[in-house]
Amino acid sequence: MKNKKFSVVKTGKAMSSVALSSPRLLAASDSAAQHIQQALRRAIVTLELPPGAHLSENEVALRFGVSRQPAREAMIALAKIGLVRVVPQRGTVVVKISARQMMQVRFIREALETAIVRQACNRFDPMFRASIDSILAAQRRAARDNDIPAFQEHDERFHAALAAGADAELAWQAVIDIKCHMDRVCHLTLLDQKTVLGLIDQHETILAAIDAQDADAADKAIRHHLTEILRSLPKVLADRADLFE
Numbered sequence: 001m002k003n004k005k006f007s008v009v010k011t012g013k014a015m016s017s018v019a020l021s022s023p024r025l026l027a028a029s030d031s032a033a034q035h036i037q038q039a040l041r042r043a044i045v046t047l048e049l050p051p052g053a054h055l056s057e058n059e060v061a062l063r064f065g066v067s068r069q070p071a072r073e074a075m076i077a078l079a080k081i082g083l084v085r086v087v088p089q090r091g092t093v094v095v096k097i098s099a100r101q102m103m104q105v106r107f108i109r110e111a112l113e114t115a116i117v118r119q120a121c122n123r124f125d126p127m128f129r130a131s132i133d134s135i136l137a138a139q140r141r142a143a144r145d146n147d148i149p150a151f152q153e154h155d156e157r158f159h160a161a162l163a164a165g166a167d168a169e170l171a172w173q174a175v176i177d178i179k180c181h182m183d184r185v186c187h188l189t190l191l192d193q194k195t196v197l198g199l200i201d202q203h204e205t206i207l208a209a210i211d212a213q214d215a216d217a218a219d220k221a222i223r224h225h226l227t228e229i230l231r232s233l234p235k236v237l238a239d240r241a242d243l244f245e
């Protein structure tokens, strides 16, 4: 089983199979810690590092070619956003998914992003508007290639560009750290191409409403998009109960 290989990170063998982009000789600096944090966060969200997987500071440092300091900083940052927990006698462990936490992140995103698209209907920076077309094209390519991690990255870029175009980057910054709790559940719902392509269609509906400066339609479209996860949740909970707390 794919996930097994990450649950034995401590053995030293597992990290070599973690699909993390990891240049060997990164400087031991803040940016190294951030790079490691991003890579581990992606691996946790895509369940390459599933709930229960152990993360060893030594192995992480070795894998990324850095000293223990940036590895430790990255793991502390992950603990702060609640993706890992330090367990006495067991070290650092990836936490189970919390449906309750996911619901709270979804609640915040809906409140903020409906406001964002409403503002976007009033004014939207043409530079960001142009970038969104290429983001959606890249997202469609990722969907066709069945590259779900890339699809999720483009999804994040799409929502970030909406906020930036509406001159509300800080609203997006407010959710960037916590959205991982929703992303882990999202990842579980992206099982077939039809679902994935459907989400891109929803993005296009949101964008069309903004282009038409129809705030009510944009509000309705983003709300529909962000409730998709509620429609999928019961099945995910039933199928993958082992991953949830």
Ligand SMILES: [Zn+2]
Pocket: 155, 158, 159, 199, 203, 225
């Ligand atoms: Zn989206």
